Amino acid sequence: MNEAEFIEISDFMNLLADRSKVITLEGFNSNLTLKVKDDGSPVTDYDINSEKTLREIISAKFPNHNIIAEEMGFTSNNSDYTWIIDPIDGTRSYVIGRPLWGTLISLAFKGEPIIGMADFPALDERWIGYKNKCLLNNAAFKKNYKSITSISEATVGSTGPHLFSEIGKQKYETLIKKAKYHVWSGDCHNYCLVIKGGLDLVVEEGLSSYDILPLIPILKSKDIIVTDWKSKKINLKNDLFSKYSVVVARDKNIHDTAINYMN
Amino acid sequence: MNEAEFIEISDFMNLLADRSKVITLEGFNSNLTLKVKDDGSPVTDYDINSEKTLREIISAKFPNHNIIAEEMGFTSNNSDYTWIIDPIDGTRSYVIGRPLWGTLISLAFKGEPIIGMADFPALDERWIGYKNKCLLNNAAFKKNYKSITSISEATVGSTGPHLFSEIGKQKYETLIKKAKYHVWSGDCHNYCLVIKGGLDLVVEEGLSSYDILPLIPILKSKDIIVTDWKSKKINLKNDLFSKYSVVVARDKNIHDTAINYMN
Known part of the structure; x- marks a missing residue:
């Protein structure tokens, strides 16, 4: 990706996260319809609805890209580009009302994730990483970090x-x-x-x-x-x-x- | 306590929490001076400074009341009233940057806590409980809670x-x-x-x-x-x-x- 492509992709990821945020925050403070998957992990209607929405938006903009995500699996178009998404990472936290869950989205090229996003809707904190750029909205790094080596x-x-x-x-x-x-x-x-x-x-x-x-x-x-x-x-x-x-x-x-x- | 006394005490607790919040939030995003206590639990300068401040404010307003708190111990005046305070409950969360730590303050009468507060500075959420009143600032209860009985x-x-x-x-x-x-x-x-x-x-x-x-x-x-x-x-x-x-x-x-x- 060149700089212009990076800006295009990161803008698009912000849009994806904004859409997901509306859906997941609606569920965060309501009584959830919690289902239990075969592996014992929890899933809610909000995971599923958000994933469905993100898949639709990605497929509309990049119809040839692959998509891999938790609930609806792998859509392969034999592309070098794969979107990897998890609308609610930390579903246990989400279900109990603990605000640490996040929405994870990234784009991989030939298997290597080249740009990644972590959005924390309940904390109003968003991270994007690309090469040596780390964009962080609405949260502070710790000041004066002292390096620990042992x-x-x-x-x-x-x-x-x-x-x-x-x-x-x-x-x-x-x-x-x-x-x-x-x-x-x-x-x-x-x-x-x-x-x-x-x-x-x-x-x-x-x-x-x-x-x-x-x-x-x-x-x-x-x-x-x-x-x-x-x-x-x-x-x-x-x-x-x-x-x-x-x-x-x-x-x-x-x-x-x-x-x-x-x- | 009658209604007027409840309002006086809850206003006072809000003031205590406001003062503590300024101190603890300052430490939350800086590199902490972490000490390890004899029992292996962590303590920071911010726990200590907040407790010192809260003790001073309480002693100024209620010089005859007892105070019990984590770092500086038990101040007994043989009163029926005891203030119980913990400036940073969840110090481990506080130290790592996880926003779930809270400031706990209550007033007990003859050993029974009659009014209690939990303030979550990093979540901007505050609870006060007294008799059948639960005051909650800036957070929502889950809607449509379905009772679980098993x-x-x-x-x-x-x-x-x-x-x-x-x-x-x-x-x-x-x-x-x-x-x-x-x-x-x-x-x-x-x-x-x-x-x-x-x-x-x-x-x-x-x-x-x-x-x-x-x-x-x-x-x-x-x-x-x-x-x-x-x-x-x-x-x-x-x-x-x-x-x-x-x-x-x-x-x-x-x-x-x-x-x-x-x-």
């Missing part, structure tokens, strides 16, 4: 023990015993807290493409290290079923330590 | 496994296997989600007086059941060291079920 000084977060495999959970629990603090919960919001300097490390397992890929351009734009547990780059596999493990840290030493513990 | 339909929350004793954790983990969903994290915000209808049950152990007492008048004002694990009313013991276990639910059947599991 796991013993690090604050570590992960969404929940239920996302880990049994062996992954054991490894993670050994790791966090070495850390200064640990917090559960948070979903996509935790990754933005790494950028802000509130968390030093996020480790997760069992994520889907739409849970993590849209965050990668945002993290990379601020030089946050993001790899899988084998220290490999994370790219889109064009199916709905691939699971992703991640280690996300600002500091290389902390990232290396986490990789050691998780293998 | 643990199998219930969404259950608790701040973290680290707060439980080993035996308490085992009992809690057995309980949540019977529930529909479970979430960790949240601190004082979880109790407000019970009122809003997002959570059906909160169970915790190892709380201090200032973590739970200020929430009780808010919960009671909306007919939420709040007891300890023995189903007994929770009152202030006039020391800093007492630990409180709680079961909080809207529905009596769910409350009874939790009590059964936790004993």
